[in-house]
């Protein structure tokens with residue numbers, strides 16, 4: 001009997017914490033969701049949380065260009081993330097926010113809101129609590145996961161891709177939106193996210209960088225699965 005228990009304990013994959021960071025359109029969400037589903041891990045889209053708090057600010061008459069006003073209001077909304085990779089959810093004060101957080105208005109304001117240190121402190125705490133509660137491990141994707149939120153992650157991946165490839169992917173998603181305009185908007189948002197003072201978009205020194213420009217999504221998924229399985233085997 002004890003042999004069976006020991007065998008089960010030995011063969012169950014170790015819980016791993018995986019951080020996937022990178023600029024917009026590099027494939028973080030699609031890769032993270034697929035990898036988490038394949039390996040039975042939880043999944044957290046941290047960009048959705050920053051979008052959710054931005055949406056709440058806009059809905060509640062907060063001037064998002066006023067950092068002090070954003071800081072003062074940052075503790076007010078209740079934000080909850082569902083971490084099933086096959087059906088991730090995001091609610092604000094109990095209301096489903098998954099649709100409205102993807103509007104152009106939110107996309108164009110999210111960098112300003114997420115640059116406010118009080119917003120980052122609050123959302124970071126939420127992220128750490130969720131990661132700590134993920135019994136089978138979790139894939140957390142964002143901009144500062146490997147550097148700031150989970151610096152002790154078992155695996156850190158930093159995805160990149162050319163601006164042209166990223167814009168083509170995004171404009172495909174936005175049903176034929178102008179590629180040049182999408183490219184400019186992406187570059188502007190990346191510059192804002194990379195230059196803010198508090199936990200900017202950056203590659204952690206110990207992250208594995210994967211340039212996805214010439215890779216299919218399937219190839220990126222396989223690459224990250226292999227990296228995770230390597231970490232699980234070594235645990």
Ligand SMILES: Nc1ncnc2c1ncn2[C@@H]1O[C@H](COP(=O)(O)OP(=O)(O)O)[C@@H](O)[C@H]1O
Nearest residue numbers: 024025026027028029030169173212215216217
């Ligand atoms: N390697 C890839 N090749 C082609 N298209 C991709 C690749 N990775 C992701 N995509 C597509 O690009 C779009 C943006 O991907 P997404 O995962 O949302 O990026 P991010 O989360 O980094 O912003 C999606 O439509 C996705 O299907």
Ligand SMILES: Nc1ccn([C@H]2C[C@H](O)[C@@H](COP(=O)(O)OP(=O)(O)O)O2)c(=O)n1
Nearest residue numbers: 024025046047048050110114142143144193
């Ligand atoms: N860990 C994170 C995740 C996102 N953000 C901010 C900066 C990003 O421009 C926005 C939106 O992130 P999201 O991942 O949804 O962006 P895209 O999917 O690339 O459009 O949130 C952040 O500051 N830190």
